[in-house]
Amino acid sequence: MKDNERYSRQVSLKELGETGQKKLASAKILIVGAGGLGCPALLFLAAAGVGCIGIADDDLVSLSNLQRQVLFSSKDVGKSKVFVATEKIKELNPYVKVISHPERLTTENALDVIKDYDIVIDGTDNFPSKYLINDACVLLGKTLICGSVSKFEGQVAVFNVADKKNVKCNYRDLFPQPPEEKILNCAEEGVLGVTTGIIGTMQANEAIKLLTGIGEPLINQLLIFNSLNNHSYILEITENNESYQLPSNESEFRQTDYDWVCALATGIEEIDATQLRTIIEENETLFIDVREVEEMPEVNFKHQRIPLSDFRNQIENISADKIVCFCQTGKRSLDAARILFEKFGETKKVYSLKNGVLSLHD
Amino acid sequence: MNIKVFGQLTDIFKQENIAVENAVDVEELKNHLINSYPALREKAFAIAVNKKIIHKNISLPENAEIALLPPFSGG
Numbered sequence: 001m002k003d004n005e006r007y008s009r010q011v012s013l014k015e016l017g018e019t020g021q022k023k024l025a026s027a028k029i030l031i032v033g034a035g036g037l038g039c040p041a042l043l044f045l046a047a048a049g050v051g052c053i054g055i056a057d058d059d060l061v062s063l064s065n066l067q068r069q070v071l072f073s074s075k076d077v078g079k080s081k082v083f084v085a086t087e088k089i090k091e092l093n094p095y096v097k098v099i100s101h102p103e104r105l106t107t108e109n110a111l112d113v114i115k116d117y118d119i120v121i122d123g124t125d126n127f128p129s130k131y132l133i134n135d136a137c138v139l140l141g142k143t144l145i146c147g148s149v150s151k152f153e154g155q156v157a158v159f160n161v162a163d164k165k166n167v168k169c170n171y172r173d174l175f176p177q178p179p180e181e182k183i184l185n186c187a188e189e190g191v192l193g194v195t196t197g198i199i200g201t202m203q204a205n206e207a208i209k210l211l212t213g214i215g216e217p218l219i220n221q222l223l224i225f226n227s228l229n230n231h232s233y234i235l236e237i238t239e240n241n242e243s244y245q246l247p248s249n250e251s252e253f254r255q256t257d258y259d260w261v262c263a264l265a266t267g268i269e270e271i272d273a274t275q276l277r278t279i280i281e282e283n284e285t286l287f288i289d290v291r292e293v294e295e296m297p298e299v300n301f302k303h304q305r306i307p308l309s310d311f312r313n314q315i316e317n318i319s320a321d322k323i324v325c326f327c328q329t330g331k332r333s334l335d336a337a338r339i340l341f342e343k344f345g346e347t348k349k350v351y352s353l354k355n356g357v358l359s360l361h362d
Numbered sequence: 363m364n365i366k367v368f369g370q371l372t373d374i375f376k377q378e379n380i381a382v383e384n385a386v387d388v389e390e391l392k393n394h395l396i397n398s399y400p401a402l403r404e405k406a407f408a409i410a411v412n413k414k415i416i417h418k419n420i421s422l423p424e425n426a427e428i429a430l431l432p433p434f435s436g437g
Binding site: 038123 | 366368369370378405406408410413414415416417429431432433434435436437
């Protein structure tokens with residue numbers, strides 16, 4: 001160990017010791033979402049000397065993040081979260097190898113990104129990502145440490161690790177399908193920085209326990225913590241093979257449409273060509289073509305073109321309350337709609353054209 | 363029988379703990395709760411009996427502790 005003094009306080013814990021420290025140094029952890037949960041988890045795992053940490057997030061730092069996303073400073077607003085986080089972690093502990101994944105995990109890239117890590121920490125704030133990450137981890141047999149919050153409460157669980165009876169549960173054994181009704185996220189219902197701080201720190205704690213083999217990780221258990229009264233409630237999760245079907249191989253996973261299964265849950269409405277024509281006649285809606293500038297065919301109704309690649313930078317000044325996003329096939333427009341929804345929440349009504357411009361020319 | 367509610371479900375029940383009459387099984391309890399709190403019908407939640415998540419209708423031991431648990435998505 002190059003830097004003995006750095007870890008001296010934890011190495012002197014007899015439960016951890018030099019052996020535990022070596023296990024941390026050889027571990028590879030992926031943190032998905034450098035937000036309220038991901039920031040504290042990243043800080044503590046890097047400080048503790050986890051050898052390799054990946055950070056996946058496609059978002060930019062915004063002013064409303066700073067109250068809970070403790071890696072970022074005021075001067076970072078507008079910069080890539082992954083880029084800033086990587087720099088901060090290197091300053092904190094230069095012995096940690098940091099791998100940047102400045103992208104949203106999708107069915108296209110998730111398996112390739114996750115396969116090189118031992119443990120995945122889910123710090124995302126939406127159900128499409130949570131189900132996608134869960135299913136990818138089951139397919140690849142990776143340990144998943146889930147965390148999420150709702151106002152003053154948080155949930156933590158460890159999945160895909162065999163318990164004493166050799167049973168491995170996953171997130172779908174708890175919640176088999178994405179909810180059909182809308183579940184509010186932090187942007188809409190509000191959250192205190194300390195609550196995400198506690199839950200993200202608990203996720204880091206579970207990772208350290210799993211890696212070093214100490215204590216009792218929350219394997220097949222769900223911890224619910226209430227920060228208002230400090231009550232903790234631990235539930236046992238059991239297998240539930242009858243209520244869900246996971247993608248059974250890589251190609252099935254790639255074909256699963258997580259945005260669609262979760263579209264309702266995130267408050268974005270998908271509309272078809274007929275509904276689009278009705279909305280066009282209403283004449284009060286902003287239509288946004290999120291395809292790249294040169295993409296054809298053009299549409300014959302009034303619209304703006306804001307390519308998805310530069311979408312986040314150009315949506316600040318949108319004043320319309322009703323917005324329809326469209327693209328070639330309906331996938332990118334759903335991403336764009338989600339970005340709008342994350343930014344504006346319930347204050348704007350956001351639609352995505354299902355099957356895209358191609359469905360207009362049938 | 364004591365029921366603990368978590369997350370956004372507390373908006374429906376207005377409190378974190380409620381006491382209800384003993385029910386024979388989970389199905390009966392669910393029906394009883396939906397009658398008293400119709401908004402619950404639209405909600406997704408897992409049910410735990412004596413701190414164990416259950417996936418099908420089981421008979422309820424007397425004075426079982428029930429927990430109703432919605433998924434959280436914030437981060």
